[in-house]
Amino acid sequence: MTRRPGAVVVLVSVVALATVWRVLPASSPPIYDGNCIADPYVTLGGSPAPQGASMHFPATSTPFPASEVFTGETPPQAQLLMESGAFDNTVALTVSVDPVAAPAVQPSNGAIEGNVYKFSAVSAAGVAESPRANVLLTIVLRGTKSVPPPVIDRYDGTAWTPLTTQNSGCGNTFLATSTQLGEFAAVAPGGSSPSQPATSGGGIPAALIIGGLAALLVIAIVVLFTLDRSRNRAR
Amino acid sequence: MPAGVVFALALLALAAGAGWRLGRPSLAAVGIGVAGGAVLVAAWLSSRSGVAVELAPVNTVIATWTPAVALIAVAEEVVLRGVLFDAVRGWGGDGWALAATTVLFAAVHVPLYGFGALPLDLAVGLLLGGLRVVSRGVLAPAIAHLIADLAGGWLL
Numbered sequence: 001m002t003r004r005p006g007a008v009v010v011l012v013s014v015v016a017l018a019t020v021w022r023v024l025p026a027s028s029p030p031i032y033d034g035n036c037i038a039d040p041y042v043t044l045g046g047s048p049a050p051q052g053a054s055m056h057f058p059a060t061s062t063p064f065p066a067s068e069v070f071t072g073e074t075p076p077q078a079q080l081l082m083e084s085g086a087f088d089n090t091v092a093l094t095v096s097v098d099p100v101a102a103p104a105v106q107p108s109n110g111a112i113e114g115n116v117y118k119f120s121a122v123s124a125a126g127v128a129e130s131p132r133a134n135v136l137l138t139i140v141l142r143g144t145k146s147v148p149p150p151v152i153d154r155y156d157g158t159a160w161t162p163l164t165t166q167n168s169g170c171g172n173t174f175l176a177t178s179t180q181l182g183e184f185a186a187v188a189p190g191g192s193s194p195s196q197p198a199t200s201g202g203g204i205p206a207a208l209i210i211g212g213l214a215a216l217l218v219i220a221i222v223v224l225f226t227l228d229r230s231r232n233r234a235r
Numbered sequence: 236m237p238a239g240v241v242f243a244l245a246l247l248a249l250a251a252g253a254g255w256r257l258g259r260p261s262l263a264a265v266g267i268g269v270a271g272g273a274v275l276v277a278a279w280l281s282s283r284s285g286v287a288v289e290l291a292p293v294n295t296v297i298a299t300w301t302p303a304v305a306l307i308a309v310a311e312e313v314v315l316r317g318v319l320f321d322a323v324r325g326w327g328g329d330g331w332a333l334a335a336t337t338v339l340f341a342a343v344h345v346p347l348y349g350f351g352a353l354p355l356d357l358a359v360g361l362l363l364g365g366l367r368v369v370s371r372g373v374l375a376p377a378i379a380h381l382i383a384d385l386a387g388g389w390l391l
Contacts, residue, residue, distance in 0.1 A: 006368030009333065010271075013362035017278045020354045 039074045039171075041144050044099045044115045050077055052098035057089055064089040069097050070140075075171045078117040078184075081138035086131050092124040100183060107153045107160035110190040113144045116155070119181045136177040139163075143172040143186035150186035152176035162187065240303050243310035250313045255321070258372050268375035271366045272382025275359065279386070290389060300388050308384045312377035315340055316367040333364040340364075359383070 042050040051072040057064065066084040070076035078097045087093055099115040106112070119139065121129040131137055143150040149167060152174055153160040163176035174186060315336045324332035340360035341353050363376040370376075 005329075006365055009365035010362060010369060013358055013365050014274055014278075016358040017274070017355075017362060018281070020358045021278045021281065 041114055041142060041172075042073060042077065044101065050099040050115055052096065053078075054094055054096035054098075057087070057093040057095065059090055059092045061090070064093075067095070069095050071097060071099075073142075075142065075173055076140070077115065077142045078119075079138075079140035080119050081140065082131075083135065086135045086137065087121060087129060088132060091129070093121055093129055094124075095119075095121045102185070103155055103183070105155070105159065107155075107162070107185070107187045109151060109153065109160070109162045110187040112153075112185045113150055113188045114142060114186050116183050116185040117141065118183045121181060130181065131179065134179065136179060137181070138175055138177050139184050140168055140173060140175045141184060141186045143174055143188070145188075146172045148189050150174055150188050153185055153187045154178055154180070155183040155185070156180075157182075160185075160187070239307050243303075243307040246310035246314045250310075250318045253318045253322075255313060255318045258374070260374050261370075261372070264370040264372050264374040265378060267366055267370045268378025269382065271362060271375060271379030272386075275362070275379060275383035276386045276390075279383075280390075297388055301385065304384050304388065305381055308380045309377050311340075311343075312363070312373050312380050316363060316376045317373040320364070320367055320373075329368055333361070333368065336367075337361050337364050 042048055044050055053069050053071045053076075055067060055069045057067070063085045064082070064087045067082045067086075068079060069082075070079040078099070080095065080097050082095070087095075096119075098118050098120075100118045102112055102116045119137075121131070123129055139152055139154075141152055146167065150165070150172075151162045152165045153162050155161075163178060165174050165176045167173075168175040176184075178184075319339070320332045320336050323335045337357060337360035340363065341356035344352055344356045363380060366375040366379055367373065
């Protein structure tokens with residue numbers, strides 16, 4: 001095979017790749033192969049206990065820095081990603097992520113899988129602080145499985161609200177954005193709530209995608225063999 | 236993570252034992268590899284919506300993750316698109332080599348990501364195999380693979 005058929009293969013694969021990414025089920029890996037080495041999920045009440053995390057931000061006149069607070073497991077079971085300016089940092093602030101007991105109220109869109117994590121920001125005076133208006137915080141949680149993909153829900157003290165969730169990678173990790181702190185959990189779908197957000201992709205059965213890709217692969221290989229044979233005959 | 240590094244070293248030892256030797260790198264292969272990696276990352280980014288892409292904060296986790304992932308990506312390419320591709324090509328030509336490495340690449344990722352990842356990994360395997368044919372070496376697919384995998388950790 002010369003470079004020209006190779007280039008055809010590359011072009012075919014780029015088309016296949018673009019197509020697959022468009023229709024990929026939400027449970028698919030976020031990118032190709034991040035060498036996921038994930039410890040077993042640690043549940044609250046078990047041994048070892050799940051870890052919490054906190055970070056102190058002193059009062060300064062400069063904007064709140066882009067930061068990440070994450071628990072100590074591999075990969076972290078809970079992470080909070082904050083963009084620059086997420087909080088007013090004219091007062092000292094401690095941002096924490098802690099596993100907490102699940103509230104009595106259950107989400108309507110499924111069952112909580114894993115731990116409930118409380119994401120909070122508290123000033124030195126002990127006052128709960130909220131992020132600035134219109135700032136998106138990124139909540140990253142590990143679930144216990146990827147299929148079916150869980151949805152991250154936020155609990156505001158009275159009810160759970162499902163958030164648009166996407167796969168974030170290694171170890172059944174999922175992310176969602178929120179303008180507020182609070183308690184968050186990965187929720188395995190199973191309820192009949194109509195408020196469950198749509199996840200990206202979905203809709204086309206994986207078997208159909210696999211079949212289409214396999215057909216594409218067969219066609220590409222047949223073309224390559226034909227080109228090879230005709231070239232050998234010409235020699 | 237240490238298990239991944241041991242796995243990668245075992246793959247490289249297997250390749251060396253099979254007589255595989257690093258070829259002479261060319262600038263063209265580097266360029267083809269970088270372009271392939273850019274395509275892989277761009278395809279991923281184009282599928283994302285609603286969440287801004289940011290660079291991961293530098294911490295000890297990513298500092299240890301990065302070299303381990305780099306080693307594993309290169310080791311996979313050396314074995315798949317190096318040793319195996321050469322062996323199958325010698326037996327049945329580039330077409331069979333491409334088919335075998337593409338299917339095997341997709342298959343080895345099933346235990347980690349499940350069957351849902353099979354379409355994606357078939358397409359990626361085909362692209363990396365195509366880069367192997369175009370560049371006539373393992374450097375281009377190794378670079379593309381490396382870029383795609385590292386993007387998974389460095390881009391949030």
